[in-house]
Amino acid sequence: MIGSLPSFDRLVAELSKLPGIGGKTATRLAFHLLRASREDSQALAEAVLEMRQKVRFCSNCFHVTEADPCTICTDPARDETRICIVQEPQDLLAIERSHAFRGRYHVLHGVLSPLDGIGPDDLKIAPLLNRLKREPVEEILLATNFTVEGEATALYLSGLVKPLGVRLTRLAHGIPTGSDLEYIDAATVQQAVDSRREY
């Protein structure tokens, strides 16, 4: 970018590695960091280092945490008979924001995706089966995304879990709140009709 400024160019290169940030945005961010107060730029750098040092994955549910096991796994108010299975920590956060689930979680860290070479051994499936052996689980709520890979992963897990006699549930599939039927894709409308309920 700027021939004689190796340290600036290096920062632009590092920022460009971030998802959704291309060369132009990276240059803009680097200029911002150059203009910001020294304390502000330093605070960002230190926040990255501190986060990497402190945040790990819970050895039980694989959610992000600073204390291991995480505060959800150790919360006695949580229903230990229910486990919600999600793809990513972000999905867990989305369900927590809904306040609709008070059990525990298990984060797979991905979904089955043969085309990308991601099989069962690349996900946190073995630790899940171990949890089912030692925890008094009565219900597993499958909350993988409603994508081809998410559905395939839910199906795969159901094959593993059903023989254990645990109740298996799946997030309801249908029309989102506040939306206009006119603009909903046909597959969703079809699911909503097929899964219609008494009113």
Add this chain to the structure above:
Amino acid sequence: MIGSLPSFDRLVAELSKLPGIGGKTATRLAFHLLRASREDSQALAEAVLEMRQKVRFCSNCFHVTEADPCTICTDPARDETRICIVQEPQDLLAIERSHAFRGRYHVLHGVLSPLDGIGPDDLKIAPLLNRLKREPVEEILLATNFTVEGEATALYLSGLVKPLGVRLTRLAHGIPTGSDLEYIDAATVQQAVDSRREY
């Protein structure tokens, strides 16, 4: 964001201070930095610190530089009789990419903007007048942006520089290369007609 993860939340807060990055993007970037290799996250943090430590503004032209004065100011192949005045270092880079100007530069670091409380003393105008006293300048190319503030700044500078007997020029104003007249705004078309040249 995530109640029990102060270091993660702090990183999200720091990332949210960057221009064009809101809470959701900041969370996505923080998760990326959590998943990236420790070396990669560390490289980003160190690049921020190193850039801040090494990059400064040239004491002569106020472009970003690691060596003071900058490589443009000290390049003997550059025509020292011409100075191009730009708002920001990014604008200087745009002109350098065009390979059309082989003189030196002066970066104002902003434009006059009374509504934002930015007056002449907030820009690098006094150092410019000092340069004109000690450098053999014959031409000043005004390359502030073609916005209200950029034009006002160019006009203000012309009032200061004209009495010194230096030739004043301005970037040509007209239709950009590769563009379709149909989609060009009326003000630009008007300028292009008013400034039409022999062919």
